[in-house]
Amino acid sequence: MPKAIERMSRVDTAWLRMDTDANIMMIVGVWMLEPRLSYEALCERASASLLKYNRFRQRVVEDAMGATWVEDEHFDIHHHVQLETLHRKRGQTAQAALQQRVAELAATPLDPAHPLWQFQLIEDVDGQSALICRIHHCIGDGIALISVMLSIADGGKPPPARKQKADDESDWWTDALIKPLTGLTVKAIGMYGDGVAKSVEMLANPYQPLFGSVEMAKTGFQVINDVAALALMSDDSPTRLKGKATPGKRVAWGQPLPLEEVKAVGKAFNCSINDVLLASVAGAIGDYLRDKGDDPAGKEIRAMVPVNLRPMDKAHQLGNRFGLVPLTLPIGIANPVERLYAVRARMNELKGSYQPLLAFGVLAVAGLLIKPVQAALLNMFAKKATAVMTNVPGPKEPLKFCGSTVRQVMFWVPQSGDIGMGVSILSYGGGVQFGLITDRKLCPDPEAIIERFAPEFEKLLMLALMLPWEPA
Template sequence: MSLDAERMSRVDTAWLRMDNDVNLMMIVGVWLLEPGITLAALRRRVEERFLRYARFRQRAVPDLLGASWVEDEHFDLSRHVVTTKLPRRRGQDERAALKALCAELAATPLDPQRPLWQFHLIERYEGGSAIVVRLHHCIADGIALISVMLSITDGGAEPPKHPRHAHGQEHGHEHGHEHDWLADAVLRPITDLTVKAIGMYGNGVARSMEMLAHPQTRFLGSLAVARHGWQVVHDAAALALMTDDSPTALKGKPGGLKAVAWNEPLPLDTVKAVGKALGCSINDVLLACAAGAIGRYLHDLGDDPAGKEIRAMVPVNLRSSDKAWQLGNRFGLAPLVLPIGIDNPIERVYAVRQRMAELKGSYQPLLAFAVLAMAGFLVKPVQDAVLNLFARKTTAVMTNVPGPREPLKFCGSTLRQTMFWVPASGDVGLGVSVLSYGGGVQFGLIADTALCPDPQAIVERFEPEFEKLLWLTMMLPWPGEDGAAA
């Protein structure tokens, strides 16, 4: 092993080893640019900006104790930034062909002997160009990768520079022992001291994170300690004793072939207006529409969703916004139950709001992070067994990432549309992505074709569900300026 090797964090190690025959732990994204760009321009931008992050020149090397990041002595940019032709069947339009290519790449492993990322440039696409980006989840989570991708756009902020430590480690980065502080804090037995640390700042995972980062702070209030200690125990039991979600056509044994889909953007301001009128968040509205689209798809398939609920694992960010540029994974998972069996859109959005409110004071995301950290200690067969306990109780992975409100430029071209898809672990067959960008919000799906052969059929039901919610909201009584109904 090289002297410059860096130990991979326990959580990142768990993600590295989570690949299986039917699900690869890759985040796949697509950028649509207008006008088109050249391969030379893309390679130049990647070399000047992207490779400033040392991680993208490093290989992931597993060993008996976990894994390390090792400099790729034979790094070749031409292997990572490539042109790809868009294969088109007779009668197939460009958008359908791009979706088929994204699905194929999502099921194609990255070369484990090289850094785990790749850019695929389709030079001529809809009058411009398209870029498909693939990055292994062990490198970073979605929030960090959004920060990285923004940094390579025109005018993007450069990553902060830090003094080098011995063996190539950088102060403040997710390297060595520093980046494991959260895992160490969570994995300690919940003694009186740890319960006090977790409960000190009151409700909210973010405040607990701050306490765990600064354990020297004085503790407050024995009643608060007892209350939050009970919350930890309660949430740990809830995670361990989760019941199976409703059986539907979307659960079963995946086959490994993928299909992807996305819709045209909805106006973000309209979604905000609906949320404000109903006293709900944008998230509540979007998740309710996603639940409605899935329910309608199952209904039309002959799989009656009435009275059914499915569970989606929702990532919860555990890092502060000023650390978003750092690589590595710092997020927990919260089990969100989606009410796919509620037909009334208003009733459904309020049901989602209630479920989200129940999660806000929960330590389940923190405890799920602990499970991932613990899994990083285990040999792969035992890790798979632990993580499959979650997968068996879950139908989908669902994530919502906020992007910039104004359209970005890349190599002089306009980034007119972007979408990404999240990987699913174990035997989970459905990944749901919501992304806001440039004043719009998009809904995307990646599905295993054995469980959902046509995810576009779900995506196409998303906008009609939002339209129903919009019209019903407009029909509700609106307060006048004096507070009376208008």
């Protein structure tokens, strides 16, 4: 029998058990590198840097009580790092062929007999190399895997050495509730508001005489409201993008937008960068539906947005420490400025919300349940949303990897239940990358949405340039 290292946390177990034929719980990423990267260099870097994280040497053993991380006694780096050639159809561009290959891999399960990750290297894609990465969500969330990405790049810092022990998960309650939080964490949890910060402060100091105070009354009222909001939230608006998820994916991405231009538009309209990007996403989806003959007027769709719930200095611990908030995208508003301010208003409504904490609690409970009951509980989120959306800040300067420059980065988080669309926004190297992964039946042509993203942003950019200029 293999020697057990540690039990899997409740939340990570929930993600492990969430796989379906239609939606596999993998985070999928692509790096475009120039000059081309050799297979030998990739294997050497993965062995030297990636394997310093225990999770990438451990496989998962499930049992009646959950799952355990155990060392893979037959670990072979060449199983996890594979070399392949990009096959192109007649007349097909290299990018279209690469997107097709990424979609195929996104719908292909990882081998449960080995650690749940794999790299595919395509050495030559029009003079560049493409590195396709697949990592199961039970290993870590997006913020944790960004930390991994930075550590394995040239000059990256390895994860700090620490003793592994069975109770080391600290499982959210220690890191986010029992211990006082840093200002950065409070900002992440509170979506730039301080309602959650105050609640955590009270929970971290339970003997303070807060009961009966106005502050405690406000906190209790907010919690009650947020519980009711999650439980009573209506199902999402019906569109062609929502329905029964099926096996098979489509993937698309475009060219990055200049981050400085996005910042300038936000400043001109007194909105955040996120507001500008999300308004562009809503506009692209609305115009896509309109072109298909559907009328999005008056319609809104929800995207479940992950919210980080951990200090950034603990991202190397991997695992999943995030909550979810339902963000409403006003796809039915054709006026770009009106849509932008509608997005800003909806973002403001989330400030101080307890919903990320409550969503995390739901996932923690789900990890303790048998799979059919867990699926029924988690399907609550799927019914109330059309998409999963991530918006992650990456490095400001392009990374180097084995001497090559990482020119472009894309990644997608998985969709759960019957959610059939994943939207990815990543700032990297001075640009903002927008990508889509969709159910091939619900949205067979995600590139038709991608190609609308830049024009929707350019409408806001043009209107911003028409505003009166302030003196320098």
